[in-house]
Every structure is written in C-alpha cells, then in structure tokens.
Amino acid sequence: MTIRKENSRQIDLKYHIKQYRNPYETTKQITSFLNKKINLKFKNFLDLGSGSGANLFYLKKKFKIADSFGVDNQPTLIKLAKKMMKNKKIKNIRFYLGNIEKLNKSANILKNKIDVVTILQVLSILDGYKKVINSAIKFNPKFIAVSSLFWDGYLDFKIRVDFLKKNKGGIVTSRYYNIYSIYKYLEYMKSKGYKKNYVKKLKFMKNLKLKDKKIMGSYTSNLNGKKVLITGPLIQSWYFIISKK
Numbered sequence: 001m002t003i004r005k006e007n008s009r010q011i012d013l014k015y016h017i018k019q020y021r022n023p024y025e026t027t028k029q030i031t032s033f034l035n036k037k038i039n040l041k042f043k044n045f046l047d048l049g050s051g052s053g054a055n056l057f058y059l060k061k062k063f064k065i066a067d068s069f070g071v072d073n074q075p076t077l078i079k080l081a082k083k084m085m086k087n088k089k090i091k092n093i094r095f096y097l098g099n100i101e102k103l104n105k106s107a108n109i110l111k112n113k114i115d116v117v118t119i120l121q122v123l124s125i126l127d128g129y130k131k132v133i134n135s136a137i138k139f140n141p142k143f144i145a146v147s148s149l150f151w152d153g154y155l156d157f158k159i160r161v162d163f164l165k166k167n168k169g170g171i172v173t174s175r176y177y178n179i180y181s182i183y184k185y186l187e188y189m190k191s192k193g194y195k196k197n198y199v200k201k202l203k204f205m206k207n208l209k210l211k212d213k214k215i216m217g218s219y220t221s222n223l224n225g226k227k228v229l230i231t232g233p234l235i236q237s238w239y240f241i242i243s244k245k
C-alpha cells in the first residue's frame with residue numbers, strides 16, 4: 001500500500017514543541033517504567049523517530065543519560081531539535097536526518113555503543129514494525145523500548161486514515177494508525193534474541209476534552225467504568241514494551 005508522506009508544511013510543530021514544556025504522560029510513564037528495569041543514569045540512548053528531540057531532552061534532565069542520538073526523517077524537526085539543544089546548552093545529544101527503516105552507516109559506527117533504543121509513538125504510523133526493529137537490532141542494544149498501539153490478541157489492524165479536502169479536492173495526506181498484535185510482536189522480539197519482555201498498558205490520568213470530534217483529535221471518555229482515549233472512530237490502546245537481551 002502506498003501512503004502519501006506528510007510534507008514539512010503539514011508537520012504539527014506545536015505537538016513537538018509543547019513537549020519541551022510539558023512532557024507527555026506517555027513519555028513520563030515509559031521512562032519511569034524503563035528506569036525501574038535499568039538505572040538510566042549514564043546510559044547511551046538512540047531514539048528512532050525522535051521528532052524534535054523532546055524525549056531525549058526529558059531523559060537527559062530527569063535521568064542524566066549519557067551521550068545519546070536521535071534520528072528522524074523530517075529536516076524541519078531535526079533542525080528544531082539541534083536548535084533546542086543549542087539553546088539549552090546540551091552538547092552530548094546529537095540529531096541526524098535519516099530513514100529509521102533503513103539505517104546502515106550509523107549502525108556500523110555506533111554498534112555496541114548504545115544501551116537502549118527507544119521507538120516512541122512511531123511504530124503505529126509505519127507500514128509495519130519489522131523494518132525499524134531490524135534497524136534497532138543492528139546497534140546491538142541491550143534494551144529496545146517501544147510505545148505503540150497494540151492489541152491483546154492475535155489480530156493486527158492495518159488502519160489508514162485519508163485526510164480529505166472539501167468538494168473536488170482529493171486526499172491531502174494519509175496516516176497510519178496501525179494496531180499490532182502484542183503476541184506476534186513478542187514472538188518477533190524473541191526470535192531476534194530479545195527473550196525477556198516487559199509489557200505495560202498505559203494508564204490515562206488526565207481528562208482530555210475535544211470540541212470537534214469529527215477530526216482525528218484525541219479525547220478521553222468512559223467505557224465500562226474505565227477511562228479510554230478516543231481518536232476519531234478509534235479507541236487507542238497504548239502499551240509500553242521493553243525487550244531485553
């Protein structure tokens with residue numbers, strides 16, 4: 001299936017910048033989950049699909065991580081990440097432009113130098129997870145930590161949302177919101193040598209409101225007495241999975 005890529009004008013810069021001031025609940029929850037499994041202090045991170053670098057910045061401030069790297073394929077976001085690091089006088093976090101589904105050169109240089117690869121809120125927007133996981137594995141990290149939409153069963157959902165223009169206009173952009181079978185993901189990680197896996201479901205603390213529910217914005221609602229996150233027609237089931245060698 002071909003998917004129209006977002007161009008730089010369609011990037012929601014506010015989404016990325018906001019996180020520097022207010023890190024997302026997902027970032028806080030996965031990093032504290034991760035910190036319970038390994039002491040993050042002085043660890044080397046590689047963040048794939050790093051956006052504007054807010055996750056690495058949070059890890060640096062809160063957990064004092066060591067030399068770390070971010071890769072994203074959007075030049076605007078890489079430029080912004082570099083600018084933010086300069087403004088905040090952080091020297092040991094570097095950002096590179098690259099396709100995380102095809103990392104080779106950097107993997108040769110950084111092989112065995114990365115403790116943890118993080119892939120946060122990225123897998124669901126890709127066509128599948130195998131290519132990016134294979135990229136991560138090339139660095140030979142002890143841990144691979146992901147946050148994504150997963151299904152607690154043997155079902156994979158391929159969901160493509162086309163954003164349409166009124167009247168005679170066609171598709172403006174398309175985005176995946178794929179949901180993957182947890183069990184298949186774990187089987188894949190185990191087949192790649194990541195035998196120990198820790199799974200945690202994201203808990204929603206805050207209520208999120210949204211005026212226009214016809215767009216792909218997110219809001220919380222109650223379902224069978226539980227708080228759920230809804231985006232368009234989807235109930236978002238966010239999970240964190242930490243895989244260890």
Ligand SMILES: C[S@@+](CC[C@H](N)C(=O)[O-])C[C@H]1O[C@@H](n2cnc3c(N)ncnc32)[C@H](O)[C@@H]1O
Binds near residue numbers: 050055
């Ligand atoms: C939803 S954002 C998440 C950003 C960040 N990880 C976070 O947690 O806020 C997904 C990011 O993945 C990047 N991305 C998507 N496909 C990519 C690819 N093939 N190579 C590199 N980056 C990619 C996007 O540019 C975007 O910054």
